Each structure stands twice: as structure tokens, then as C-alpha cells.
Amino acid sequence: MGxxxxxxxxxxYGELRECAMLEGEFLQVTRSGDAVSFVAVGAAAPNRDGGEPELLLLAAATGGRPRGDVRLLASVTAP
Incomplete structure (x- = not known):
């Protein structure tokens, strides 16, 4: 689990707890290899019928630690 x-x-996030989701995690690093920031992006299908994803979620690491917990920053629905 991501x-x-x-x-x-x-x-x-009641209705998003069990939705189908494709999740990707991205880590920004410096030239010397130090971790700078972490972002998680998810495409979710909140409907139970298993339709196409219609919700884009963006989360970032909390507390300035790339390896820490994340918090939801934004969500965008498809038109």
C-alpha cells in the first residue's frame, strides 16, 4: 500500500478509502543525491462500478521530511 x-x-476521506486507484510516488533529489521533496500522485475511480478514473489526487510529504507521512494537497475531478 502506497x-x-x-x-x-x-x-x-470516507468514499475514497476503498476506491480503485493507480498511485505513483516521485522523489526530487539534488545533484549530490540528497532527497529534497516527495510527491505522490494518484488517479482514482471513486465509483464502485469500476469505471475510468475521474479523480486526480496530489499529496506531499509532511514536516519537510521526504520519507515522512503525506497529506493530501489537492484533488481535481474530470469534466
Missing amino acids: RLRQCLQSGE
């Missing part, structure tokens, strides 16, 4: 999914499980 960190975005864990964030949704622990928060107040």
Missing part, C-alpha cells in the same frame, strides 16, 4: 493510500485510509 503512502497516498495510507493517507486516505487514516483521514476523513
Whole structure:
């Protein structure tokens, strides 16, 4: 289970807890290899019928630690 999914499980995101989701995690590093920031992106299908994803979720690491917990920053629905 990815960190975005864990964030949704622990928060107040009722209908998103069990939705189908494709999640990707991205880490920005410096030239010397130090981790700078972490972002998780998810494409979710909140409908139970298993339709196409219609929700884009964006989360970032909390506390300035790329390896820490994430919090949901934004969600965008398809038109």
C-alpha cells in the first residue's frame, strides 16, 4: 500500500478509502543525491462500478521530511 493510500485510509476521506486507484510516488533529489521533496500522485475511480478514473489526487510529504507521512494537497475531478 502506497503512502497516498495510507493517507486516505487514516483521514476523513470516507468514499475514497476503498476506491480503485493507480498511485505513483516521485522523489526530487539534488545533484549530490540528497532527497529534497516527495510527491505522490494518484488517479482514482471513486465509483464502485469500476469505471475510468475521474479523480486526480496530489499529496506531499509532511514536516519537510521526504520519507515522512503525506497529506493530501489537492484533488481535481474530470469534466
